Amino acid sequence: MRLRVKPARTLQGEVEVPGDKSISHRALMIGAIAEGETVIENFLAGEDCLATLACLRALGVGITGPEAGRVRVKGRGLHGLTEPADILDAKNSGTTMRLLLGILAGQPFFSVITGDASLRRRPMGRVVRPLRAMGAQIMARAGGELAPLAVSGGGLKSIEFASPVASAQVKSAVLLAGLYAAGETVVTEPALSRDHTERMLALFGAPVRRDGLSVAVRGGPVLKAVPVRVPGDISSAAFLLVAACIVPDAAVTVKGVGLNPTRTGILDVLQAMGARIEVKVRDAGPEPWGDVTVYSGALRGTEVGGELIPRLIDEIPVLTVAAAYAAGETVIRDAAELKYKESNRLRTMAVELARLGADVEELPDGLVIRGGKPLKGTMVESYGDHRVAMALAVAGLAAAGETVVQDAGAINVSFPGFVAALTRLGAAVDTEILA
Ligand SMILES: O=C(O)C1=C[C@@H](OP(=O)(O)O)[C@@H](O)[C@H](O)C1
Numbered sequence: 001m002r003l004r005v006k007p008a009r010t011l012q013g014e015v016e017v018p019g020d021k022s023i024s025h026r027a028l029m030i031g032a033i034a035e036g037e038t039v040i041e042n043f044l045a046g047e048d049c050l051a052t053l054a055c056l057r058a059l060g061v062g063i064t065g066p067e068a069g070r071v072r073v074k075g076r077g078l079h080g081l082t083e084p085a086d087i088l089d090a091k092n093s094g095t096t097m098r099l100l101l102g103i104l105a106g107q108p109f110f111s112v113i114t115g116d117a118s119l120r121r122r123p124m125g126r127v128v129r130p131l132r133a134m135g136a137q138i139m140a141r142a143g144g145e146l147a148p149l150a151v152s153g154g155g156l157k158s159i160e161f162a163s164p165v166a167s168a169q170v171k172s173a174v175l176l177a178g179l180y181a182a183g184e185t186v187v188t189e190p191a192l193s194r195d196h197t198e199r200m201l202a203l204f205g206a207p208v209r210r211d212g213l214s215v216a217v218r219g220g221p222v223l224k225a226v227p228v229r230v231p232g233d234i235s236s237a238a239f240l241l242v243a244a245c246i247v248p249d250a251a252v253t254v255k256g257v258g259l260n261p262t263r264t265g266i267l268d269v270l271q272a273m274g275a276r277i278e279v280k281v282r283d284a285g286p287e288p289w290g291d292v293t294v295y296s297g298a299l300r301g302t303e304v305g306g307e308l309i310p311r312l313i314d315e316i317p318v319l320t321v322a323a324a325y326a327a328g329e330t331v332i333r334d335a336a337e338l339k340y341k342e343s344n345r346l347r348t349m350a351v352e353l354a355r356l357g358a359d360v361e362e363l364p365d366g367l368v369i370r371g372g373k374p375l376k377g378t379m380v381e382s383y384g385d386h387r388v389a390m391a392l393a394v395a396g397l398a399a400a401g402e403t404v405v406q407d408a409g410a411i412n413v414s415f416p417g418f419v420a421a422l423t424r425l426g427a428a429v430d431t432e433i434l435a
């Protein structure tokens, strides 16, 4: 599939974005090991979360839906999963593979998990090492670094783990394994990453304790099913919000979007760049959400790094687009983690934005974007990375002439309805299905 994007004269109106990907994954997994039926509303029926759903079914969990955004998970309790008869497929989803590894590490049976070509290149040693330290036997390519991974779990002991990376997937894998270990498992991270796992475990009744950058869970809790309403995904909203910043005379409201402070770094940075943003919080929790309105206006370059990075890690591709349209220089540092996503997002955004005429320099851990050069539409490549595809489509909305984003089918990984949302706001984006 490819997208043909025409320059947008303006963008106006209200839209909703699909449910949050991180929260949808967690609701399925935690629901699967809880007691009772978890009803999930506004579940993200994107390819990544559907991969998690299929893996859980293969582990013996009865799941109905998604139907009109609703999924029912018949929880099997902490010890009710069964040995899968075949290889589990996490497809393109790092969250599926890493979080499920945490659960599989606790199971007294054998399982194998793999994924697509992109996921089979991504580092898994970061979860394999702590899970092995807890007692799981895990075999994988490259000495435990690359999928496929084979797990013989069970008999875990708790650990205190200082994660070298601020990664919610690493933290979550260890916490989920910690549910199966005697005593208290503690994870400390160098900066706070998204905290959806700990919020949801607490909601389901697990004893979770936070102390600064450390979070602890005690093994053997009874998790009790709780209804989960998933807020809209701020990572999807970010594409529409940046689009509204860079297209003339735009006023766009994204309604019902998640506003967990571990995820709202993009709003802080756009504000620092001079964007006009209004945030109306409509519910405080357990996962806060509300409406966000953005008006177009002149942006200026900024510096992004340090503890802000995990708060906007998936928004950096589209942030580079805002930077390309901003006056002056934007410097992004401490973002080497972007090399380990669906594509090397530092490289892919640098190369593809340069094709559109932007002045971008790649650093070992970030990017320098000298903004304000006029961009001109051309043929660009997504490398099968959903966020790169959508970021380039947004860039095309304010470029001269037509931008064609090749290999854009991956958008369905996280944001089915992306083109429909842009169209609703007044953009002209055509989808071409290639034979
Ligand atoms: O836990 C999660 O749901 C996610 C954590 C982040 O990855 P890392 O934990 O690798 O930083 C993020 O990039 C990913 O899209 C989703």
Ligand SMILES: C=C(OP(=O)(O)O)C(=O)O
Binding pocket: 048, 092, 093, 094, 095, 096, 314, 341, 342, 387, 414
């Ligand atoms: C990195 C991402 O997801 P995952 O790690 O789950 O593949 C993403 O959605 O941008």
